[in-house]
Amino acid sequence: MYRYREIYSDIKRDILTNHYRAGALLPTQEILTEKYQVSRLTLKKSLNLLSDEGLVYSKQGSGTYVRPRMDSQSTEMLPLDLPVGVTYSHRDQKISSKLIHFNARLPTEIEQKNLQILSNDPVYEIKRVRLINKKVYSFEHSVMPVSIAPIDEKVLSGSVYDYLGSHANLQLTDARRVVYAEPANKETSQVLEVSLDSPIFVIDQIAYDQKGRAFEYSTSRFVSNHNKFVLDVHLNKNN
Incomplete structure (x- = not known):
């Protein structure tokens, strides 16, 4: 991966996880070039990518700012375009997990395809x-491929993404999502405490790390009347 894309992915992750908050001024170019040990030209390419996505904007003589997101103050409206987990999307609330099933096995054909791994x-x-x-x-x-990091029940009681970041130097930077609705089957109805065949909001996701490798294939199901999602659209004027 080109260095400017690595820097773009790193800053993007910091924006999406609220390390750089909406409306805040990014560190100066001097600080960022020193941090990443690159030229201003390389850094400019990274900032241009972020600007094209509508994540940042510049003010003449002032600097580069993180663009505010619509309804960013609403705890009910969750951004659909951010490839982050529950821990990040609800970082100011108490998050806990209940483990239903955990094992290691060989992948199915669709898992091989989505995770770009072999059958063994x-x-x-x-x-x-x-x-x-x-x-x-x-x-x-x-x-998830077993090769990414050793995972046990203790890890699964908290944020898996935080664990992978600290123990495997793996950062979630991009994701492909498919969104649809389906009726709750027996397992889903019991787990989400809803009636059988109730409408369920579903997100299929393939998560990618900073090197572009797929490391997770997941399906998340939500009670339809308990969650709202928002998608901000930014048009690149250069296109």
């Missing part, structure tokens, strides 16, 4: 209920 590459299969302030929020079914 073992994967973790994880099913968790995520709770916010002790209330059921989502039902997550995740599959």
Whole structure:
């Protein structure tokens, strides 16, 4: 990966995880070039990518700012375009997990395709209920290659992404999401505490790290009348 894209991904992650907050001024170019040990030209390419995505904007003589997001103060409207987990999207609330299923096995054909692995590459299969302030929020079914890092039940009681960042130097920077609705089956209805065949909001996600490698294939299910999602659209004027 080109250096400017690595820097772009790093700053983007810091914006999406609220390290750089909406409306805040980014560190100066002098600070950023020193931090990443690159030229101003390389840094400018990174900032241009962020600007094209509508994540930052510049003010003449003032600097580069993180662009405010619509409804950014609403705890009900969750950004659909941010590839981050519950811990980041609800960082000011109490997050807990209830482990439903955890084992290691060989991948299915669709898991091989989405994770870009071989049929004999073992994967973790994880099913968790995520709770916010002790209330059921989502039902997550995740599959990850065993090779990325050793994972146990203690890790799964908290944020897997935080663990991977600190123990495997793995950072979630991009994701492909497919959003749809489906009726709750027996397992989902029991876990989310809803009636059988109730409408469920579903997000399928393939998560990628800073090197562009797929490291997670997951399906998250939400009670339709308990969650709202928002997608901000930014048009690149150069296109």
